[in-house]
Amino acid sequence: MSLEYDLRSGSISASKHLDEKLDLQGWVENDLLEQLKMMQLIRFCENKLAEMRRQGKIGGPVHLGAGQEAIAVGISKYLRKSDRIFSAHRSHAHLLALGSDPRALFAEVLGRSTGLTKGMGGSMHLWDQPNGFYGSVPIVAGTVPLAVGAGLAAKLEGSNDIGVVYFGDGAAEEGIVHESLNLASQLRIPVLFVCENNLFSSHMHISQRQPLQSVARFADANGIKNQIVDGNNLLDVQAASEELINFIRSGEGPAFIEAITYRQYGHVDWREDIDVGVNRSSEDLALWKNRDPIRRLSEALISLNSELESEISNQTKELLSLVDLAWSKAESDPFPSPSSLLGTVYSAVSK
Amino acid sequence: MSAEKLTDYGSAIREGFAYLLKSYPEVFVIGQGLWSPWYVGNSMSDLDKEFGVNRIIDTPVSESACTGAAVGAAIAGMKPVVVHPRMDFMLYAMDSIVNEAAKWSSMMGGQATAGVTVRAIINRGGEQGAQHSQSLHSWFTHIPGLRVVMPATATDARDLLIASVLCKDPVIFIDDRWLYSESEILPQVSEIELRIQGPKITNVGTQVTLVGAGFSAKLCSDVAKILAAEGISAETIDIRVLNPFDPSLIIESVLKTGRLVVIDGGWSNSGFASEIIASVTEQIDPISLKSSPLRVTLPDAPAPASSALEKIYYTSADDVAAAVRASIS
Numbered sequence: 166m167s168l169e170y171d172l173r174s175g176s177i178s179a180s181k182h183l184d185e186k187l188d189l190q191g192w193v194e195n196d197l198l199e200q201l202k203m204m205q206l207i208r209f210c211e212n213k214l215a216e217m218r219r220q221g222k223i224g225g226p227v228h229l230g231a232g233q234e235a236i237a238v239g240i241s242k243y244l245r246k247s248d249r250i251f252s253a254h255r256s257h258a259h260l261l262a263l264g265s266d267p268r269a270l271f272a273e274v275l276g277r278s279t280g281l282t283k284g285m286g287g288s289m290h291l292w293d294q295p296n297g298f299y300g301s302v303p304i305v306a307g308t309v310p311l312a313v314g315a316g317l318a319a320k321l322e323g324s325n326d327i328g329v330v331y332f333g334d335g336a337a338e339e340g341i342v343h344e345s346l347n348l349a350s351q352l353r354i355p356v357l358f359v360c361e362n363n364l365f366s367s368h369m370h371i372s373q374r375q376p377l378q379s380v381a382r383f384a385d386a387n388g389i390k391n392q393i394v395d396g397n398n399l400l401d402v403q404a405a406s407e408e409l410i411n412f413i414r415s416g417e418g419p420a421f422i423e424a425i426t427y428r429q430y431g432h433v434d435w436r437e438d439i440d441v442g443v444n445r446s447s448e449d450l451a452l453w454k455n456r457d458p459i460r461r462l463s464e465a466l467i468s469l470n471s472e473l474e475s476e477i478s479n480q481t482k483e484l485l486s487l488v489d490l491a492w493s494k495a496e497s498d499p500f501p502s503p504s505s506l507l508g509t510v511y512s513a514v515s516k
Numbered sequence: 517m518s519a520e521k522l523t524d525y526g527s528a529i530r531e532g533f534a535y536l537l538k539s540y541p542e543v544f545v546i547g548q549g550l551w552s553p554w555y556v557g558n559s560m561s562d563l564d565k566e567f568g569v570n571r572i573i574d575t576p577v578s579e580s581a582c583t584g585a586a587v588g589a590a591i592a593g594m595k596p597v598v599v600h601p602r603m604d605f606m607l608y609a610m611d612s613i614v615n616e617a618a619k620w621s622s623m624m625g626g627q628a629t630a631g632v633t634v635r636a637i638i639n640r641g642g643e644q645g646a647q648h649s650q651s652l653h654s655w656f657t658h659i660p661g662l663r664v665v666m667p668a669t670a671t672d673a674r675d676l677l678i679a680s681v682l683c684k685d686p687v688i689f690i691d692d693r694w695l696y697s698e699s700e701i702l703p704q705v706s707e708i709e710l711r712i713q714g715p716k717i718t719n720v721g722t723q724v725t726l727v728g729a730g731f732s733a734k735l736c737s738d739v740a741k742i743l744a745a746e747g748i749s750a751e752t753i754d755i756r757v758l759n760p761f762d763p764s765l766i767i768e769s770v771l772k773t774g775r776l777v778v779i780d781g782g783w784s785n786s787g788f789a790s791e792i793i794a795s796v797t798e799q800i801d802p803i804s805l806k807s808s809p810l811r812v813t814l815p816d817a818p819a820p821a822s823s824a825l826e827k828i829y830y831t832s833a834d835d836v837a838a839a840v841r842a843s844i845s
Contacts, residue, residue, distance in 0.1 A: 249592055283625030290623040299591055300624060304615045310584020311616060317585055318592035321544060321570065328588070341611070344581030351576055354585075509626035510660050511711070511760075512684035 168395055168425070177364060177371075177378045177425055183395050183456055187465035192400060197466060198473070200242065200399055202480055204234040204459050207258045209488045210267050214257070214274060214288075215435035217492070223274055225287045228303075230258040232397070232429035235458035236361055237262035237331070239402030240422070243410040245326065249299045249315035251308035252331040254289050255361075255428070256301035259331050263296040267488060271495035284501035285509060306332055306339035309358070313349045316356035316419070325414045328356035335366025337380040346387040346421075353418035357410060358384070360423045361396060367432045368443035384421035396424030397458040427453035526696035528670035529559040532677035533597075535705050537567045540595055543681060546573040546582050547599030547635075555601035556637065557696050583609035583634065587617045587686070590632035595681050603636040603690070604650050617686035618661035631684040633677075638692040638730070638781070640819060641826060649819035651781040653729070654788040656688045657759040663687040663710060664759040668733035670700050672756060679710040692731040692781075714762040717769070721751035724840055725769040727792055728779040729755035735779050738833035743840060750840070758788055763795035770796050774806035777840055779831060784813040807843040812836050 168182035189197065211231040217223050230237075233255075241262040244250065252259040257270060265281070273280025274288045282292050289303040299315060302308060309330050316328030336342055337360060349356050360380050364371050371378050384391035390412060392405040402424060409420035429450070431440040438445055467474045523531070536543045549555025551564050551574040564572040575582045579600060586598035600606035606613075617630040640649035656664045663685050667673040673691060680687035687710065718733070719740050726736040733754035740750040751769050755761075770776045776796055780789035789811040797809060812831055820829055 249588075251588075280625075282623060282627070285625040286623050292624040292627055294628060300620070300628065302616065302623065304611055307584075307611055307616055308588075310581045310612060311588030311591060313581065314585035314588025314590070314596070315592040316588075318589040318594045321589075321594065328592075341580050341584065344576070344578035345584065347576055348578055348581045348585060352573070505625070509622045511663075512621060512629045512631070513626060514684055 168393060183397065183425065185398070187398060187400055187461055189400070189465050189469055194466070194470065197462065198476070200238050201459065201462050201466065201477070202484065203238045203262055204399070204462065205481060205484050206267070206488070207234045207237070207261045208459055209484055210261060210270065211257060213488050213492055215430060219435040224276065225274070226433045227274060227288045228255040228433050229430045230255050230428065232453065232457065233361055233363060233426045234258050235399040235402050235462070236359065236396045236424045236426060239399050240329070240359060240406045242403055243406045244297060244329065246295070246297050247324070247326045248297045248329060249312065249319065249326065250297050250329045251299050251312040251315070252301035253305065253308060253333065253336065254301070254303035255333070256291055256331065260291055260293060260298050260301070263293065263298055265293045265296050265298060268491035268495050271492050272498045275495055275498070276500060277495060277498035278501040278505070279495070279498040283505065285505065306336040306341050309336065309342050310345045313345050313354055313356050316349070316354045317352065320355055325355070325416070327410065327413050328354070329359065330356065331359045331361060333366060334360060334362040334364065334371050334380050335374070337383060338374060343383060346383060346389060349419040350387045350389050353416070355413045355416070356419045357413055358389070358419065358421040360421070361426055362423055363426045363428045365428070365432070365440065368440035379423060381421060381423040389419050389421045391421035391423065393423045393425065396426035397456045397461065399458060399462050427456070429454065520701045522699040523670055523702045524697050524699045525670045525673045525691070526558040528674040528702060529677055529691060530561060530563065531702070531705070532674040533560060533563055534566070536678055536681050537563065537571060542593065543595045543597070544571040544573065544589070545597045545599060546575060546586055547601070548575055548577060548579070548582070549601045550574045550599060556599065557693060559691070559696070579605050579608040580612065584612040584616070586632045587612050587630045590617070590630045590686070591620060591628060595631060597633045597635055597681055599635045601637050602639045602648055603652055604647050606634070606636055613662070613686070613688070614659055618659045621685070622661060629684045630686050633680045633687045633689050635689045635691070638690060641694065641830070643821045643823055643826065644819070645821035646818035653688070653690050653758060654782050654786065657761065657788055657791065661686065662759055663757065664690070665710070665757055666690045666730035667756065668695065668730055668754045670698060671702055674702065675706060675708055676710070676713065676756065678705065679708045679713065682707060683710040690730060694731045695734060698734065710757070713757050715753050715755045715757070715765045717751060717765065718754045719750065719752040721749040721773065723749045723773055723844060724775040724777060725751045725753065725766065725773045726777050726779065726840070727753045727755060727766055729758055729788070730781065732779040732781050735831065735833055735836060739836045739840065742833060742837040748840070748844060761791065761795065763792065763799070766792060767796050767799050771800060771804055774804060775843060776809040777812065777836065777843070778810070779812045779836055781831070782813060783816055784811055785816065787811070787813055789813055810839060810843060812839060
């Protein structure tokens with residue numbers, strides 16, 4: 166039986182398919198090492214933010230995506246700088262996977278003028294259009310129709326760029342998602358819907374919120390081509406992304422990926438054991454840490470070529486010091502000037 | 517030489533659309549009922565045939581997603597117009613308007629804007645009742661980042677539409693079906709800059725300042741005519757742009773006339789009429805007022821369906837004239 170069967174029959178966490186070893190056959194080792202490096206960079210950035218938040222050095226909330234890195238990294242492999250990517254409150258991985266600068270992310274989280282949104286947005290409002298990241302905001306599902314519109318714009322312009330939107334299983338409970346799916350399908354808009362189903366919305370398990378645990382059924386209902394993948398298996402994500410993104414670029418209309426995953430931190434900030442005041446299951450956490458996407462990929466690489474062990478170990482050290490350096494630079498960056506408060510409400514140019 | 521022709525307000529809006537669609541490939545229009553004269557009157561007749569259904573997009577019954585899609589297309593560099601044939605239905609789209617479009621520039625540090633135009637039509641009367649009648653302009657004036665425009669004349673309907681669409685900021689452009697048959701000779705199209713537009717004096721007077729936007733601006737002119745016949749000289753001001761709001765012209769006028777009467781097609785509590793009176797009175801010495809400022813608004817009730825109740829619900833020029841007379845005598 167397939168992962169999809171397990172999901173549709175309602176027992177997501179229990180699916181043994183989520184524990185399968187990665188099969189690297191057909192993939193290029195150097196590419197995979199690069200992907201691993203990006204996943205590690207994201208993990209170390211998230212861990213850094215968790216630690217700094219714990220220490221009180223970050224004033225605002227941070228929603229961390231540790232454990233979910235394979236999804237953004239796998240999808241971004243098939244994206245271009247001219248695509249239009251949108252996200253939500255848990256967006257750091259989506260942004261960094263496009264090649265964004267960790268220092269600018271850190272500076273933004275710290276409210277500094279060198280940040281991605283010049284200190285005006287903080288962790289939950291990020292922007293890096295030169296890298297294809299059109300924006301993330303924390304109203305649940307708020308950016309879903311925006312990505313549809315950005316895809317529509319690409320279609321009207323005659324390019325074959327696409328819109329992409331990352332959202333969670335909780336967002337699938339918002340009405341706007343269903344309108345957006347219908348509209349995109351009806352107008353054959355080039356947009357990829359990526360639902361990261363990490364089983365929780367804030368403190369509520371999906372079984373407490375929806376009668377079925379998989380949300381890809383909403384794509385089916387709107388006639389949208391879709392795949393359900395193991396979101397902690399980079400190769401699964403990449404295979405689905407390649408197929409669906411090619412499908413979208415060929416003008417066939419939208420597509421939908423549901424990636425099953427789990428966040429290693431609670432809904433917000435650094436605690437592993439608590440979701441907004443509600444205790445998390447330590448068994449679940451252990452189960453899913455065992456399915457860590459970074460560990461699964463590096464173990465598969467090393468079992469194929471044992472010489473990679475020291476390479477990965479060196480790579481890890483380099484990344485950790487890169488992240489430390491990015492943080493210390495961001496910490497000494499300046500705050501925005503008072504004039505930016507009123508200066509950005511309306512556009513500075515007339516047309 | 518042929519005589520210059522009169523153009524009505526609805527046709528003027530259509531001229532604005534045609535000009536934009538001809539001149540700017542990045543303009544497109546999305547919304548419900550755009551292929552039907554029933555929804556939007558004569559304001560978009562046959563635009564789909566002239567410019568194609570890819571640029572004049574009639575849609576599923578999804579105000580929220582269509583507005584969000586227009587906002588997203590604007591963020592991606594297009595100049596979209598999303599049309600809501602009745603403002604009441606647009607309430608489904610509040611997140612895209614208030615949380616996304618209005619705040620995009622500020623949230624993104626001024627590096628990106630959502631230059632969308634949300635065209636909202638006030639379509640009331642005719643026994644349509646509570647959910648087919650509202651004038652909710654005041655709500656949107658509360659939100660920094662939104663520009664709110666209400667044209668009262670055919671020329672403004674065309675030229676402020678063009679200015680709204682060309683503006684980089686999100687604009688709520690509100691037109692009123694009660695104005696669609698108002699006609700005038702239109703000048704040549706001119707691309708005016710929205711951010712330097714504001715209130716205009718439409719009739720110079722000395723004894724009272726009458727202020728309104730959209731259909732209420734027309735009522736002001738009607739009232740001024742009634743009063744003129746009785747020897748009362750009223751100055752009328754058409755607000756045109758409600759947000760960001762520049763009250764300086766109104767302040768100047770009230771300093772001259774000493775009396776301020778504001779007509780608003782919305783409700784009284786926290787309505788735009790209150791904003792006008794507050795903006796003026798906090799800037800002037802109370803001694804310069806000859807009578808208390810006055811708001812003429814809808815009664816605080818949803819719109820009725822019965823024609824008997826509609827007659828007392830909606831403001832008439834005669835009602836306002838009577839109120840002005842009382843404040844002067």
